[in-house]
Every structure is written in C-alpha cells, then in structure tokens.
Amino acid sequence: MIDSGDTAWLLTSTALVLFMTLPGLALFYGGLVRSQNVLSVLMHCFSISCLVSVLWLVGVYSLSFAEGTSWIGGLGKFFLRGVGRETVYPDTGIPESVFFMFQMTFAIITPALIVGAFVERIKYSAVLLFSALWLILVYAPICHWVWGGGWLASIGLMDFAGGLVVHLSAGASALILAYLLGGRRGFPEDVLPPHAPWMTMIGASMLWVGWFGFNAGSALSAGGDAGMAMTVTHISAATASLVWVIIEWSKFGKPSLIGMVTGTIAGLATITPASGFVGPGASVLFGIVGGGICYICVDLIKHKYKIDDSLDVFAVHGIGGTIGILMTAIFAATALGGAGLGDNVTIFSQFGVQAVGVISVAIWSLIGSYIIIKVTESLVGLRVDEDAEVQGLDLAEHGESGYHNS
Amino acid sequence: MKLIIAIIQPFKLDTVREGLAEIGVQGMTTTEVKGFGRQKGHKEIYRGAEYTINYVPKIKLEIVVSDELAPRTTTVIQDKAKTGNIGDGKIFILDVEAAIRVRTGETGEQAL
Numbered sequence: 001m002i003d004s005g006d007t008a009w010l011l012t013s014t015a016l017v018l019f020m021t022l023p024g025l026a027l028f029y030g031g032l033v034r035s036q037n038v039l040s041v042l043m044h045c046f047s048i049s050c051l052v053s054v055l056w057l058v059g060v061y062s063l064s065f066a067e068g069t070s071w072i073g074g075l076g077k078f079f080l081r082g083v084g085r086e087t088v089y090p091d092t093g094i095p096e097s098v099f100f101m102f103q104m105t106f107a108i109i110t111p112a113l114i115v116g117a118f119v120e121r122i123k124y125s126a127v128l129l130f131s132a133l134w135l136i137l138v139y140a141p142i143c144h145w146v147w148g149g150g151w152l153a154s155i156g157l158m159d160f161a162g163g164l165v166v167h168l169s170a171g172a173s174a175l176i177l178a179y180l181l182g183g184r185r186g187f188p189e190d191v192l193p194p195h196a197p198w199m200t201m202i203g204a205s206m207l208w209v210g211w212f213g214f215n216a217g218s219a220l221s222a223g224g225d226a227g228m229a230m231t232v233t234h235i236s237a238a239t240a241s242l243v244w245v246i247i248e249w250s251k252f253g254k255p256s257l258i259g260m261v262t263g264t265i266a267g268l269a270t271i272t273p274a275s276g277f278v279g280p281g282a283s284v285l286f287g288i289v290g291g292g293i294c295y296i297c298v299d300l301i302k303h304k305y306k307i308d309d310s311l312d313v314f315a316v317h318g319i320g321g322t323i324g325i326l327m328t329a330i331f332a333a334t335a336l337g338g339a340g341l342g343d344n345v346t347i348f349s350q351f352g353v354q355a356v357g358v359i360s361v362a363i364w365s366l367i368g369s370y371i372i373i374k375v376t377e378s379l380v381g382l383r384v385d386e387d388a389e390v391q392g393l394d395l396a397e398h399g400e401s402g403y404h405n406s
Numbered sequence: 407m408k409l410i411i412a413i414i415q416p417f418k419l420d421t422v423r424e425g426l427a428e429i430g431v432q433g434m435t436t437t438e439v440k441g442f443g444r445q446k447g448h449k450e451i452y453r454g455a456e457y458t459i460n461y462v463p464k465i466k467l468e469i470v471v472s473d474e475l476a477p478r479t480t481t482v483i484q485d486k487a488k489t490g491n492i493g494d495g496k497i498f499i500l501d502v503e504a505a506i507r508v509r510t511g512e513t514g515e516q517a518l
Contacts, residue, residue, distance in 0.1 A: 032452075193450055193457035248454075258452050299454050312453060 002086070003093025006221045010098045013217025017105035020210030021049055021112045028203025028265070029116055032258075032311050034192040036392020037120045038199075038402040044115045047124075048131045049108045055135055056104045063140040065103065070151040073144045092220045102217060103143075110139055110166045116311030117174035120184050121389050124397045125380040130372055134173065138368040142169050142361055156342055157357045158328050158350065160229070161218035163273025163321035164361040171318020172365035174309055175301070180373050181382050183308030185389050197258050204261035208237055211268045215275035225339075229275040232283035233268065239287025240267025240294075247295050262316065266294035269320030274328040279337030286327060290320050322358050329354045407502040407515060408476040412467040413441070413495040414487040419465050425486040426469070429478050432518060434469040445493035464495060470502055472515045 026045035030038045052060075059078045068074035077083065080100060089099035111131040118127070145152040146165050159165060184191050194200060215233040219225035244263025249255040270290025271283055278286070297315035301307050309315065329351035332338035341350050376382060383389070388396035395401055414422060419436065426434065440461035447460040471479050480497050488494055507517040 188455070191457075193459070194452050197452075248451075251454075252451050254451070256451065262453060295454075302453075302455065 001093065002088055002095055003221070006093040006223075007095060007098055009222035009226065010094045010102050010217060010220065013213035014098065014102045014105055016210045016213025017102070017109065017217065018049075020207050020214065021045055021105070021109045024203050024206030024210055025109060025112055025115075026203065027199050028207060028261075029119065029200075029311055031196040031199030031201075031203060032116075032194045033119050034392070035195040035403050036394055036401075038195065038394065039398055039400050040124070040393035041115065041119055043124070043398060044119075044127050045112045047128060048112045048115070051128060051132055052108045052111060052135055053104060055132060056100075056107050060107065060135055060140050061100055061103065063136065064107075064143040065099075065148045067149075068144065070149075070154060071144070072141050072150075073148050089220075094220060099220070103147075106162060106166060106214075107135060107139060107143070110162075110170050111135055113166070113170035113313055113317055114174045114177060116313040117178040117309045118181055119310050120393065121383050122181065122393075123381055123384050124393075126376050126382050129380055130177070130376045133372045133375065134369065137372060138169060138173060138365055139165075142364060145360075146357070152357050152360070155356065156345065156350070156353050158277060158332060158354065159273045159325060159357065160276035160328075161215045161272045163269075163325040163328070164357050167269045167272060167317040167321025168325070168358065168361050169365045171314040171316075171321060172362045173369035174313035175307065175318065176366050176369045177373055178309040178314075179307050180370070180377075183306070184310060185386065187308045188302065188306055194258060197256075201257055201261050204264050208264055208268065211237070211272075215272060219276060225276055228279070228339075231280055232278055232286070233271050233275050235280060235283040236271035236287040236290065237264050237267040239284050240264060240270065240291030243267075243288055243291030244295055247292070262298075262312070263291045263295070266290050266316050266320045269317050270294070270324040270327075273321060273324040274331060277328055277332035277339050279331070279339075281337050282327075282331035285331070286324060289327065290323055293323055294320050322362075325354050325358055326351065407470055407472060407505060407518070408479075409500040409502045410467070410469045410471065410476065410479055410483070411498040411500070412469070412480075412483050412487070413439070413464050413497075414467065414483070415489065415494060416463055416465045418487045418489075419467075422467070422483055422486045425482040426479065429482055430475065431469060431471060431479060434467050437466045437468075439464050439466045443493070443496070462493065470505060470518055472518065 026042045030041045033041055062077035063073045066073040066077040083096045087096040089096040111134055143165050144150040146159050211233055212230050216226040216230040219229055241260050241263040245255045245260040248259040267287040267290050271286045294316050297319045298312045301309055301315050330347050332341055333347050334340045440463055442461055450457045450459055505517040506513050
C-alpha cells in the first residue's frame with residue numbers, strides 16, 4: 001500500500017539527488033578547471049543528466065531492477081511497461097514511479113562523477129557515447145547485482161546508498177579512462193590551477209545537502225532509518241572536512257577552502273554505503289579514516305603514479321566508497337552501535353562478502369570501461385586536437401565563453 | 407599634454423581617484439591587467455599540488471592631462487598608491503601629440 005509519508009520523503013529525496021548533479025556536481029567540478037573550460041564541464045554534467053534520463057526510461061531501469069538473472073535484470077520493464085499510477089514498489093510504501101525516479105537520479109550522478117577524470121581535453125561526442133555505453137554495460141549490471149536482487153545481494157552484501165554501485169564503479173572507471181585518455185597538456189607540472197574555488201565550495205555545499213536525499217532517501221521510507229542515515233552522513237562529512245584541512249594546514253602551513261570541501265566529499269562518499277547501518281559514534285571514525293586515506297590517495301595517484309584523474313574521482317569516490325564498504329562490515333555490528341548484521345553473520349564473514357563486492361565491482365568497472373573506451377575511441381575519437389585543448393573546450397567545442405573579459 | 411600611465415595595486419584605485427579629483431583631473435581610463443615586476447608571482451597549493459602564479463593582478467590607469475597639471479598628477483598617484491611594499495607599481499609619462507573630443511570636435515587641452 002502506498003504510504004503518503006514515505007512517498008513524500010522519497011519525492012523530496014529524488015529532487016535532492018538530482019540537485020546534487022544539477023547544479024551541485026557541475027559547479028563543484030566547474031570551479032576546479034581553468035576558466036576556458038568551465039562551460040564544457042557544466043555541459044558534460046547537464047548532457048549526461050538528459051541522456052541518462054531517457055535511457056533509464058527506455059531500458060536501463062529494466063536492466064537494473066526488473067526480474068532477470070542474477071547477473072542482469074530482464075526486459076520486462078522497458079518503457080516502464082506494466083507500471084501504473086498505483087503500482088507499489090515491492091517491500092516499500094512508495095509508488096514504483098517514485099522508485100524509478102529516485103533511482104534515475106543515482107544513475108545520473110554516477111557517470112557524471114566520471115566527468116572529473118576527463119575534463120579539459122575530451123571530445124564532447126566521446127562524453128556522450130562513453131556515458132551511454134557505460135550506463136548500459138557497467139552501471140546497469142552492478143546496480144542489479146547489488147540492489148536489483150542480483151548475486152551480490154544474494155550473498156548478503158551491504159551497500160546502503162551506493163559505495164560500490166555509485167562511488168567505486170565511477171571511481172574505478174575514472175581511473176582507467178584517465179589513464180587511457182592521457183593527461184592534460186603540460187600535466188603534471190604545467191596545468192593551470194582551479195579558476196574559481198568559490199564555485200567549487202558552492203557545488204560542494206549543494207552536494208552535501210543533496211546527500212541527505214541520497215543516503216537518508218535510500219531508506220526508502222520516512223522513519224528512524226532515514227533519520228539515523230542523515231545524522232551519520234552529516235557527521236562524517238563534517239569530520240572529514242576538518243581532517244583534510246588539518247592535514248593541509250600542518251603540511252603546507254595554510255588551511256585551504258578547496259582542501260576543506262574536498263574532505264567533505266570524501267567523508268560523504270565514505271559514509272554512503274554504511275549510512276543505513278552504523279551509529280553516530282562510528283560516523284566520526286568514518287570521517288577520520290575516509291578523509292585521511294583519500295587525502296593520501298590524491299597525492300599517490302596524481303603525483304606518484306602520474307595519472308591525470310584530473311579532479312580526483314578515483315582517490316575521493318573510488319577509495320572513499322571502498323573504505324566505507326569495508327568498514328560497514330565492522331561498524332554495522334550491534335556491539336559497535338550499528339543496526340546489526342544478518343543472522344549467522346559475523347563481522348569476519350561480512351567483511352569477506354564486502355571484499356568480494358569491492359573486487360568484483362572494481363574488475364567489472366575496469367574491464368567494462370576499458371572496452372567502452374576502445375570502442376568510443378574507434379568510433380568518434382577521444383581527445384580534441386592540441387589547438388582546441390590550448391584554446392579551451394568552451395570555445396573550441398561549444399562556441400561559447402564563460403567569461404568575456406579573461 | 408602628457409599621457410600618464412600608472413600601474414597600481416587594485417585596492418588603491420579609489421584612493422588614487424579621489425586624490426586626482428581633488429587636484430582637478432577630469433577623467434581617466436582604468437583597466438584590470440596582469441603582469442609582473444620585482445614582486446614576481448607567488449605559489450598556490452590546491453589538493454597538494456603546487457601552482458606558480460606568474461602574473462599578479464594590477465590596475466592600469468591612463469590619464470591625459472595638461473603639461474602644467476602633469477607633475478602634480480604623478481605626485482598624487484605616487485602619494486596615494488604607495489604602501490611601501492614591493493608591488494606598489496610604476497608610473498610612466500609620455501608626450502601626447504593631439505587630443506580630440508568626439509562629441510564637439512574640440513582639440514588640445516580643451517578636449518581633456
């Protein structure tokens with residue numbers, strides 16, 4: 001039966017999660033590039049949102065959530081066939097149309113996160129083709145494994161709001177894409193600094209607020225689970241922000257805004273898979289560990305391995321999501337203030353299940369993305385030419401300028 | 407007539423403008439510019455990566471005044487724009503051959 005309270009909260013959450021991408025993530029990323037590329041980043045996020053929405057209705061929702069095999073959903077809900085106004089999503093009090101929309105906003109932000117790996121040098125056509133294929137071949141199967149009744153759900157994987165489905169899938173794909181695409185011209189010594197840190201802060205703030213819908217909405221109900229999910233989400237974000245800024249302050253002598261808000265996103269990504277399962281005390285720890293390890297990984301990927309994952313998608317989202325998934329096994333235990341593990345499940349056995357999830361999602365994302373990148377490269381090419389890269393994608397690809405006096 | 411080009415700290419613009427208005431300077435053109443002198447650039451750190459910022463933002467003033475007013479103009483600019491730190495800017499003085507007011511066609515100092 002449709003519960004009006006649950007439905008009202010999920011309608012709200014859906015709006016919040018769409019707001020995370022439009023304009024939250026777009027501004028977060030837009031501020032981090034040089035001024036001649038700001039519009040291209042906004043355009044990537046906006047285009048992916050539209051493209052995913054249509055594909056989601058046509059068939060990707062069905063592949064993710066319709067009854068199928070343990071590997072992929074069936075074709076039964078193409079174009080939402082059989083879903084009417086009064087259809088209730090199983091085991092919830094919300095209409096399936098709302099569940100469809102709520103999940104669509106997750107499917108939107110996940111490929112949009114990958115934008116951070118390829119900014120300032122990719123062809124617009126490659127963005128569209130890669131994102132469409134990625135949604136179908138990488139996102140839909142993983143989403144089905146974890147949330148659509150697939151094999152990871154069957155073995156008891158705990159991923160409340162998308163540590164694997166969203167953050168690791170996007171992060172691992174971002175890493176391989178950045179590697180195959182190659183760095184920005186002049187990387188790592190001669191790339192330009194973020195052109196508008198204030199814009200990044202506004203985007204991060206929108207992401208933070210939107211994340212209440214992302215995590216608390218993933219309870220699929222308006223009750224205690226949602227309330228606690230919101231609480232731990234907020235505390236983890238705040239803690240990780242402080243951790244990041246303290247590290248920077250002690251290392252470089254100055255606490256930076258960009259550092260602080262990057263910590264926020266790391267804390268949010270880390271708590272995401274755990275948000276429905278852990279208690280407030282644990283959320284402080286999630287923030288500390290997430291903020292600290294993601295900080296180290298940014299340095300490793302960019303400066304040690306010299307992979308130009310330009311806006312640190314893997315280091316922040318991939319690593320954050322992974323840490324969160326693994327820590328969930330420990331802190332979901334009732335003894336540690338969590339909501340409890342399943343019957344006959346120990347912290348140790350759950351940790352094993354979570355690790356299987358991490359490995360399988362990472363491998364699927366890497367291999368799937370590798371194939372999609374090669375196909376995209378052969379069909380439309382990946383990079384703009386050097387002149388266009390120097391001029392900036394705004395003018396070269398879109399014929400527009402973000403700022404007319406610079 | 408003299409063209410006075412002054413490069414100053416952006417936050418000193420209003421003080422300079424007020425000072426110049428007091429001695430009777432009737433107009434000026436300002437531009438936001440970037441450049442470097444002895445102040446050179448500085449370093450900025452984002453997400454652990456160090457970026458060198460080679461060009462520092464400045465304001466460029468262009469003022470045409472009569473020969474008589476020129477010395478006082480430069481004195482006021484120097485006086486008002488000075489903080490005593492490296493990066494306060496420079497003043498250049500050039501001769502102007504002619505000036506024409508677009509609206510009336512007046513020439514020379516009448517056009518200023």
